[in-house]
Amino acid sequence: MSHLDDPLRAGDDGGGALLRTISARRGGIGVAALLAITGLVFTWQAALSDFGDFALPGPGFFPLILGILVVVLAVVIGVGDWLQVASGEAVALGHRDVLIVLAAMLAVPPLFEPLGAYVTLGLFGAALLVLIARCSLLVAGLSAAIGMAACWYFFQVLLALRLPIGPF
Amino acid sequence: MTGLDQLLGGFAIALSWKGLLYCFIGCLWGTIVGVLPGLGPLAGMTLLLPLTFGLDPAIGIIMLTGIFYGAMYGGSTTSILVRIPGEAASVVTCIDGYEMARQGRAGPALMVAAVGSFIGGTFSIIGLMLIAPPLAKVMIAIGPSVEVVLMLLALSVISVVSAGSRLKTIMMVALGLLLATIGLDHMTGLPRLTFGSTTLAGGLSFTSLAIGLFGISEILINLEKTDTIKAITPKLRDLVPRRKDIRDSAPAIGRASIIGFIFGVIPGVSHVVSTFVSYAVEKRFSAHPEEFGHGAIAGVAGPETANNAVTGTAMIPLLALGIPSIPATALLLSALTIHGVQPGPLLLTDHPEVFWSLVASMYIGNVILLILNLPLVGIFVNLLRIPYAWLVPIILIISVIGVYSVAFSSADIWLMVISGAVGYVLRKFGYEMAALLLAFVLGGRIDENLRLALTMSGGSYATFADHASLIVLTSVLGLLLVVQGLAWVFGYRKSVADEAESA
Numbered sequence: 001m002s003h004l005d006d007p008l009r010a011g012d013d014g015g016g017a018l019l020r021t022i023s024a025r026r027g028g029i030g031v032a033a034l035l036a037i038t039g040l041v042f043t044w045q046a047a048l049s050d051f052g053d054f055a056l057p058g059p060g061f062f063p064l065i066l067g068i069l070v071v072v073l074a075v076v077i078g079v080g081d082w083l084q085v086a087s088g089e090a091v092a093l094g095h096r097d098v099l100i101v102l103a104a105m106l107a108v109p110p111l112f113e114p115l116g117a118y119v120t121l122g123l124f125g126a127a128l129l130v131l132i133a134r135c136s137l138l139v140a141g142l143s144a145a146i147g148m149a150a151c152w153y154f155f156q157v158l159l160a161l162r163l164p165i166g167p168f
Numbered sequence: 169m170t171g172l173d174q175l176l177g178g179f180a181i182a183l184s185w186k187g188l189l190y191c192f193i194g195c196l197w198g199t200i201v202g203v204l205p206g207l208g209p210l211a212g213m214t215l216l217l218p219l220t221f222g223l224d225p226a227i228g229i230i231m232l233t234g235i236f237y238g239a240m241y242g243g244s245t246t247s248i249l250v251r252i253p254g255e256a257a258s259v260v261t262c263i264d265g266y267e268m269a270r271q272g273r274a275g276p277a278l279m280v281a282a283v284g285s286f287i288g289g290t291f292s293i294i295g296l297m298l299i300a301p302p303l304a305k306v307m308i309a310i311g312p313s314v315e316v317v318l319m320l321l322a323l324s325v326i327s328v329v330s331a332g333s334r335l336k337t338i339m340m341v342a343l344g345l346l347l348a349t350i351g352l353d354h355m356t357g358l359p360r361l362t363f364g365s366t367t368l369a370g371g372l373s374f375t376s377l378a379i380g381l382f383g384i385s386e387i388l389i390n391l392e393k394t395d396t397i398k399a400i401t402p403k404l405r406d407l408v409p410r411r412k413d414i415r416d417s418a419p420a421i422g423r424a425s426i427i428g429f430i431f432g433v434i435p436g437v438s439h440v441v442s443t444f445v446s447y448a449v450e451k452r453f454s455a456h457p458e459e460f461g462h463g464a465i466a467g468v469a470g471p472e473t474a475n476n477a478v479t480g481t482a483m484i485p486l487l488a489l490g491i492p493s494i495p496a497t498a499l500l501l502s503a504l505t506i507h508g509v510q511p512g513p514l515l516l517t518d519h520p521e522v523f524w525s526l527v528a529s530m531y532i533g534n535v536i537l538l539i540l541n542l543p544l545v546g547i548f549v550n551l552l553r554i555p556y557a558w559l560v561p562i563i564l565i566i567s568v569i570g571v572y573s574v575a576f577s578s579a580d581i582w583l584m585v586i587s588g589a590v591g592y593v594l595r596k597f598g599y600e601m602a603a604l605l606l607a608f609v610l611g612g613r614i615d616e617n618l619r620l621a622l623t624m625s626g627g628s629y630a631t632f633a634d635h636a637s638l639i640v641l642t643s644v645l646g647l648l649l650v651v652q653g654l655a656w657v658f659g660y661r662k663s664v665a666d667e668a669e670s671a
Binding site: 024027028031035038039042045046049050053054055056057058059060061062063066067069070073074076077080091092093095097098101102105106108109110112113117121124125128129132133134147151155159160161162163 | 218219221222335336338339342343345346349353355356358360361362363384387388391392555557558560561562564565568569572573576578579581582585588589592593594596597598599614615618619622623626627628
């Protein structure tokens with residue numbers, strides 16, 4: 001993907017102060033560990049459901065087997081990565097724009113219904129335009145307002161989709 | 169009612185003003201998402217999914233399918249003119265397509281890609297029309313045990329044909345199956361893996377998961393890249409290929425139609441793999457293999473035909489068996505279910521109008537795309553001038569609204585955001601999201617049919633090795649042997665990928 005003819009981004013080859021490069025081996029082990037924990041949590045939850053027996057499985061049968069399988073696979077992948085000779089391959093995490101988008105997106109679900117769809121998404125869009133596209137506040141605000149008006153017309157008027165309007 | 173009558177009935181729906189309008193919207197939007205890097209057919213279809221809610225199921229599916237094959241067309245434009253694949257299946261086209269453009273031959277490359285796409289697409293629709301109805305008849309007679317065998321085989325094949333680490337793909341399959349079991353158990357009505365939450369009792373939303381794992385993660389990955397592009401825009405009069413171009417590309421189009429057709433029914437990333445296989449086959453068959461990588465027209469015609477030939481055949485397992493073979497058809501399955509239409513063997517008897525109007529619309533859509541893509545290529549290329557940082561909020565806002573409108577629940581937005589972040593990290597470390605998503609779609613049915621089959625057989629696992637299961641097993645293994653027969657081609661995949669990297 002490219003940022004095309006965007007001069008503002010052309011010179012930004014850094015990615016922010018939080019950008020960290022970690023070895024693919026170490027990162028792979030970390031991801032495998034997280035997957036193993038996920039598998040363990042699901043295994044524990046599945047164990048609370050009725051397992052039945054092998055001839056007539058209960059609701060917990062399939063999830064329990066799969067949970068254990070996820071743990072086993074994660075361990076195998078993690079150990080495989082651990083035993084791997086360091087290749088020097090690196091993975092970059094923590095890019096500035098990625099973190100901004102993630103943080104902005106995390107704010108959307110809790111505000112979406114209380115504040116209303118159009119206000120929440122308008123603020124979200126304006127924030128991204130200022131922080132990612134580096135627009136002025138005025139341009140970002142105007143663009144977000146026009147965008148939300150278009151969204152309202154398309155979704156609410158044309159498609160009759162009732163999105164939450166919040167306290168307004 | 170004969171097949172011809174039903175097809176004519178399908179054409180009547182597809183040629184109605186509504187059918188034509190929504191087919192056109194689907195093709196146009198598909199081309200746009202195919203052109204724009206970071207928006208593939210899956211994200212494109214999900215974004216317009218809410219638009220189908222107020223429509224007749226047949227019309228809604230016509231539009232969504234139009235997006236699917238429209239994206240395949242659109243992807244070639246940016247590959248050839250900018251050396252940026254609009255979507256994964258167009259990566260190989262970059263190699264020779266961009267070289268041709270640099271040599272001032274972008275027009276013939278685009279023309280051959282469009283015509284090849286048209287021929288490949290039409291070839292696969294004929295296959296869909298001929299194979300799906302008899303296959304559905306056979307499948308009606310089978311029981312839950314055979315369905316389990318079939319679905320497990322489909323998941324096994326994903327692991328075999330995956331491009332990355334097999335172990336990681338199996339992990340994603342297991343995780344997808346596990347996530348599918350969240351919610352109420354269909355057999356007993358008891359909650360499973362819900363952590364006491366009533367929100368999770370309804371299970372995870374496929375749309376949220378698909379948009380998060382594919383759309384959002386793709387956007388996050390793309391945000392890290394900062395390269396700039398220069399587009400080569402040909403004039404309309406430059407589109408006509410030379411006689412030598414036609415001579416070189418015609419056999420490639422023929423071979424690639426067959427390759428795409430075969431790979432279309434294989435679950436996983438068949439549309440991507442088919443392009444690599446086609447490229448390698450063309451290189452092997454060529455009298456001048458040294459031209460590949462330096463602007464060989466067969467290197468454009470083959471892959472572009474193959475990825476469009478996949479679109480029709482990918483519909484066969486979906487419509488006849490109810491088993492999606494690629495993520496885009498998984499979304500179609502989800503859309504059909506939302507409309508109260510269950511894809512599978514009974515589709516042709518319960519909703520023949522959906523099947524036949526879809527087939528008819530694919531013929532029409534291919535013509536629309538041919539007309540749309542060539543004269544308007546300049547406009548589509550200009551879309552790339554929109555800075556990506558401006559596109560990100562637009563795509564994300566539409567994604568949020570699309571996801572929310574499926575069930576009007578903020579929980580679905582949460583799921584989309586979380587799966588987007590998880591998908592981003594997993595993809596950075598080489599895990600395949602397609603495997604997870606396909607396993608998620610099939611997981612509930614595997615669980616249900618497995619237990620149903622065991623209940624019906626009194627707990628005997630021998631039910632999974634009965635006569636019908638063995639026939640299915642043998643047929644699928646036969647198909648796998650055909651694919652393995654093409655295995656020599658796979659040896660080329662790495663070198664092709666290297667060439668793509670260095671091109």
